[in-house]
Amino acid sequence: SQKIEQNSEALNIQEGKTATLTCNYTNYSPAYLQWYRQDPGRGPVFLLLIRENEKEKRKERLKVTFDTTLKQSLFHITASQPADSATYLCALGTGNTGKLIFGQGTTLQVKP
Amino acid sequence: NAGVTQTPKFQVLKTGQSMTLQCAQDMNHEYMSWYRQDPGMGLRLIHYSVGAGITDQGEVPNGYNVSRSTTEDFPLRLLSAAPSQTSVYFCASSPPRLNEQFFGPGTRLTVL
Numbered sequence: 001s002q003k004i005e006q007n008s009e010a011l012n013i014q015e016g017k018t019a020t021l022t023c024n025y026t027n028y029s030p031a032y033l034q035w036y037r038q039d040p041g042r043g044p045v046f047l048l049l050i051r052e053n054e055k056e057k058r059k060e061r062l063k064v065t066f067d068t069t070l071k072q073s074l075f076h077i078t079a080s081q082p083a084d085s086a087t088y089l090c091a092l093g094t095g096n097t098g099k100l101i102f103g104q105g106t107t108l109q110v111k112p
Numbered sequence: 113n114a115g116v117t118q119t120p121k122f123q124v125l126k127t128g129q130s131m132t133l134q135c136a137q138d139m140n141h142e143y144m145s146w147y148r149q150d151p152g153m154g155l156r157l158i159h160y161s162v163g164a165g166i167t168d169q170g171e172v173p174n175g176y177n178v179s180r181s182t183t184e185d186f187p188l189r190l191l192s193a194a195p196s197q198t199s200v201y202f203c204a205s206s207p208p209r210l211n212e213q214f215f216g217p218g219t220r221l222t223v224l
Contacts, residue, residue: 008152032211043116043202043215044155089154093211099145099170100213104154 002028006090006103013080014111021075021106023090028101030092033066033073038087038105047088048075080110114138116216118203124222125193133188133219135203143206144186145170145213146178148199155202161186162208193223 004025013019023033032051036044050057050066050073057064063076077084087107091100119134137144145160147170157170159178167178175197177189186205190197200220204213 004154006154034212036213041218043204043218044213045215046212049212091155099157099160100211101157101171102147102155104152 002026002101004028004090004092004101004103006088007106008104010107010109012109012111015081017080019077019080019084019108019110021088021090021108023073023075023103025071025092028071028092029068029094031094032092033064034091034093034100035062035064035073035075036089036091038089044089077108080108082110082112084108085110116203116205116214118201118216118219120219121217122220124224125190126224127194129193130189130191131193133190133201133203133221135186135188135216136184137186137203137205137214138184139205139207139214140183141205141207141214142183143208143211143213144180145204145206146176146186146188147202147204148172148197149202149218150199158188158201195223197221198223 034049035047038044048064061078065074087105089105091102093100116137142163146158147155161167161180202218203216206213
Protein backbone atom coordinates (compact mmCIF):
# COMPACT_ATOMS: atom_id res chain seq x y z
CA SER A 1 0.00 0.00 0.00
CA GLN A 2 1.06 3.61 -0.45
CA LYS A 3 3.02 4.95 2.45
CA ILE A 4 4.60 8.28 3.33
CA GLU A 5 7.01 8.59 6.24
CA GLN A 6 8.39 11.65 7.94
CA ASN A 7 10.71 11.83 10.96
CA SER A 8 8.39 10.87 13.78
CA GLU A 9 10.64 12.33 16.44
CA ALA A 10 10.75 16.08 16.98
CA LEU A 11 13.74 17.90 15.56
CA ASN A 12 15.46 20.30 17.96
CA ILE A 13 18.06 22.69 16.60
CA GLN A 14 19.82 25.88 17.60
CA GLU A 15 18.88 29.22 16.10
CA GLY A 16 20.96 30.03 13.03
CA LYS A 17 21.53 26.40 12.04
CA THR A 18 20.02 24.64 9.05
CA ALA A 19 17.07 22.36 9.71
CA THR A 20 16.65 19.35 7.42
CA LEU A 21 13.41 17.39 7.36
CA THR A 22 12.90 14.15 5.45
CA CYS A 23 9.93 12.73 3.57
CA ASN A 24 10.15 9.18 2.22
CA TYR A 25 7.50 7.35 0.25
CA THR A 26 6.85 3.85 -1.07
CA ASN A 27 4.52 2.26 -3.62
CA TYR A 28 3.75 5.64 -5.11
CA SER A 29 4.68 7.60 -8.22
CA PRO A 30 3.74 11.19 -7.42
CA ALA A 31 3.58 13.88 -10.07
CA TYR A 32 4.45 16.49 -7.47
CA LEU A 33 5.24 16.92 -3.82
CA GLN A 34 4.24 19.76 -1.50
CA TRP A 35 5.37 21.00 1.88
CA TYR A 36 3.08 22.67 4.40
CA ARG A 37 3.60 24.34 7.75
CA GLN A 38 1.11 23.83 10.58
CA ASP A 39 1.02 25.80 13.82
CA PRO A 40 -0.85 24.42 16.88
CA GLY A 41 -4.61 24.82 16.57
CA ARG A 42 -4.44 26.05 12.98
CA GLY A 43 -4.84 24.65 9.50
CA PRO A 44 -1.79 23.82 7.36
CA VAL A 45 -0.30 26.59 5.23
CA PHE A 46 1.27 25.86 1.84
CA LEU A 47 5.01 26.51 1.51
CA LEU A 48 6.46 24.95 -1.63
CA LEU A 49 5.58 22.65 -4.51
CA ILE A 50 8.10 20.63 -6.51
CA ARG A 51 7.27 18.59 -9.59
CA GLU A 52 8.65 15.15 -10.48
CA ASN A 53 10.88 16.59 -13.20
CA GLU A 54 12.42 19.17 -10.84
CA LYS A 55 15.39 18.38 -8.61
CA GLU A 56 15.36 21.44 -6.41
CA LYS A 57 13.18 24.43 -5.54
CA ARG A 58 14.02 27.47 -3.43
CA LYS A 59 11.98 30.18 -1.75
CA GLU A 60 13.79 32.65 0.48
CA ARG A 61 15.32 30.52 3.31
CA LEU A 62 13.53 27.36 2.20
CA LYS A 63 14.88 24.70 -0.13
CA VAL A 64 13.22 21.48 -1.26
CA THR A 65 14.81 18.60 -3.15
CA PHE A 66 12.98 15.75 -4.82
CA ASP A 67 14.70 12.46 -5.72
CA THR A 68 12.27 10.13 -7.50
CA THR A 69 14.90 7.38 -7.62
CA LEU A 70 15.39 7.38 -3.85
CA LYS A 71 11.68 8.21 -3.39
CA GLN A 72 12.64 10.98 -1.03
CA SER A 73 12.24 14.70 -0.51
CA LEU A 74 14.38 16.85 1.76
CA PHE A 75 13.15 20.15 3.16
CA HIS A 76 15.76 22.62 4.39
CA ILE A 77 15.35 25.81 6.41
CA THR A 78 18.56 27.80 6.48
CA ALA A 79 19.43 30.35 9.20
CA SER A 80 16.58 28.97 11.28
CA GLN A 81 14.72 31.19 13.72
CA PRO A 82 12.51 30.42 16.74
CA ALA A 83 9.57 31.61 14.62
CA ASP A 84 10.21 28.61 12.34
CA SER A 85 9.11 26.29 15.15
CA ALA A 86 6.08 24.38 13.88
CA THR A 87 5.02 21.05 12.41
CA TYR A 88 5.96 20.51 8.78
CA LEU A 89 3.93 18.20 6.56
CA CYS A 90 4.82 16.72 3.21
CA ALA A 91 2.10 15.73 0.77
CA LEU A 92 2.17 13.83 -2.51
CA GLY A 93 -0.20 14.22 -5.39
CA THR A 94 -0.85 12.92 -8.89
CA GLY A 95 -2.59 14.51 -11.80
CA ASN A 96 -4.81 17.54 -11.39
CA THR A 97 -7.49 16.23 -9.04
CA GLY A 98 -6.21 18.12 -6.01
CA LYS A 99 -6.10 14.78 -4.21
CA LEU A 100 -3.18 14.68 -1.78
CA ILE A 101 -1.75 12.06 0.55
CA PHE A 102 -0.06 13.55 3.61
CA GLY A 103 2.74 12.34 5.82
CA GLN A 104 2.27 12.48 9.59
CA GLY A 105 4.43 15.55 9.96
CA THR A 106 7.65 16.44 11.77
CA THR A 107 7.73 18.93 14.63
CA LEU A 108 10.63 21.39 14.50
CA GLN A 109 11.73 23.29 17.58
CA VAL A 110 14.29 26.07 17.08
CA LYS A 111 15.90 27.18 20.33
CA PRO A 112 17.27 30.74 20.73
CA ASN B 113 -11.41 37.49 0.75
CA ALA B 114 -12.35 35.39 3.77
CA GLY B 115 -10.60 32.38 2.22
CA VAL B 116 -11.86 29.03 3.54
CA THR B 117 -14.27 29.22 6.46
CA GLN B 118 -15.49 26.37 8.63
CA THR B 119 -18.26 26.19 11.18
CA PRO B 120 -18.54 25.29 13.96
CA LYS B 121 -15.08 25.59 15.55
CA PHE B 122 -15.94 23.09 18.28
CA GLN B 123 -18.68 20.48 18.61
CA VAL B 124 -19.55 17.75 21.09
CA LEU B 125 -21.92 15.00 19.97
CA LYS B 126 -23.35 11.91 21.55
CA THR B 127 -22.99 8.56 19.80
CA GLY B 128 -25.66 8.18 17.15
CA GLN B 129 -26.34 11.88 16.66
CA SER B 130 -26.04 13.44 13.24
CA MET B 131 -24.56 16.76 12.21
CA THR B 132 -23.16 18.71 9.30
CA LEU B 133 -19.80 20.42 9.26
CA GLN B 134 -19.93 23.49 7.06
CA CYS B 135 -17.20 24.62 4.68
CA ALA B 136 -17.27 27.59 2.33
CA GLN B 137 -14.69 29.33 0.15
CA ASP B 138 -14.86 32.63 -1.70
CA MET B 139 -11.89 32.14 -4.04
CA ASN B 140 -13.88 30.45 -6.84
CA HIS B 141 -11.77 27.30 -6.44
CA GLU B 142 -12.95 24.23 -8.29
CA TYR B 143 -11.34 21.67 -6.01
CA MET B 144 -12.41 21.12 -2.41
CA SER B 145 -11.47 18.43 0.09
CA TRP B 146 -12.23 17.23 3.59
CA TYR B 147 -9.51 15.79 5.85
CA ARG B 148 -9.41 14.50 9.37
CA GLN B 149 -6.33 14.85 11.55
CA ASP B 150 -5.61 12.51 14.43
CA PRO B 151 -2.53 12.54 16.68
CA GLY B 152 0.42 10.82 15.02
CA MET B 153 -1.52 10.07 11.84
CA GLY B 154 -1.27 13.25 9.83
CA LEU B 155 -4.07 14.37 7.55
CA ARG B 156 -6.25 11.70 5.97
CA LEU B 157 -8.50 12.48 3.02
CA ILE B 158 -12.20 11.75 3.61
CA HIS B 159 -13.92 13.05 0.44
CA TYR B 160 -13.02 15.46 -2.30
CA SER B 161 -14.70 17.29 -5.16
CA VAL B 162 -13.33 18.55 -8.48
CA GLY B 163 -16.34 20.76 -9.16
CA ALA B 164 -20.01 21.39 -8.45
CA GLY B 165 -21.97 18.15 -8.71
CA ILE B 166 -18.85 15.94 -8.63
CA THR B 167 -17.59 14.18 -5.52
CA ASP B 168 -15.39 11.16 -4.85
CA GLN B 169 -14.11 9.15 -1.91
CA GLY B 170 -10.74 9.54 -0.29
CA GLU B 171 -8.84 7.22 2.07
CA VAL B 172 -11.36 7.14 4.95
CA PRO B 173 -14.88 7.84 3.59
CA ASN B 174 -16.92 5.45 5.76
CA GLY B 175 -19.41 7.20 8.02
CA TYR B 176 -19.30 10.46 6.07
CA ASN B 177 -21.36 11.90 3.23
CA VAL B 178 -20.71 14.96 1.09
CA SER B 179 -22.43 16.91 -1.65
CA ARG B 180 -21.35 19.85 -3.80
CA SER B 181 -24.32 21.79 -5.12
CA THR B 182 -22.37 25.06 -5.54
CA THR B 183 -18.75 26.01 -6.19
CA GLU B 184 -18.56 27.78 -2.83
CA ASP B 185 -19.92 25.18 -0.38
CA PHE B 186 -18.83 21.66 0.50
CA PRO B 187 -20.61 20.35 3.62
CA LEU B 188 -19.58 17.14 5.39
CA ARG B 189 -22.34 15.08 6.99
CA LEU B 190 -22.02 12.58 9.81
CA LEU B 191 -25.21 10.53 9.74
CA SER B 192 -24.65 8.58 12.97
CA ALA B 193 -21.66 9.78 14.93
CA ALA B 194 -19.30 7.26 16.54
CA PRO B 195 -16.48 7.82 19.07
CA SER B 196 -13.99 6.83 16.34
CA GLN B 197 -14.98 10.02 14.54
CA THR B 198 -13.55 12.18 17.31
CA SER B 199 -10.97 14.23 15.46
CA VAL B 200 -10.07 17.60 14.03
CA TYR B 201 -11.62 18.16 10.61
CA PHE B 202 -10.10 20.42 7.98
CA CYS B 203 -11.63 21.61 4.76
CA ALA B 204 -9.39 22.76 1.92
CA SER B 205 -9.81 24.27 -1.51
CA SER B 206 -7.49 24.68 -4.46
CA PRO B 207 -7.53 26.02 -7.98
CA PRO B 208 -6.92 23.50 -10.77
CA ARG B 209 -3.41 22.88 -12.06
CA LEU B 210 -1.61 24.82 -9.30
CA ASN B 211 -2.77 22.33 -6.68
CA GLU B 212 -1.72 24.51 -3.75
CA GLN B 213 -4.35 23.83 -1.11
CA PHE B 214 -5.83 26.52 1.14
CA PHE B 215 -7.03 25.16 4.47
CA GLY B 216 -9.74 26.35 6.80
CA PRO B 217 -9.17 26.78 10.54
CA GLY B 218 -10.62 23.37 11.40
CA THR B 219 -13.48 21.95 13.46
CA ARG B 220 -12.66 20.03 16.63
CA LEU B 221 -15.27 17.30 17.04
CA THR B 222 -15.71 15.11 20.11
CA VAL B 223 -18.11 12.16 20.06
CA LEU B 224 -19.02 10.78 23.48
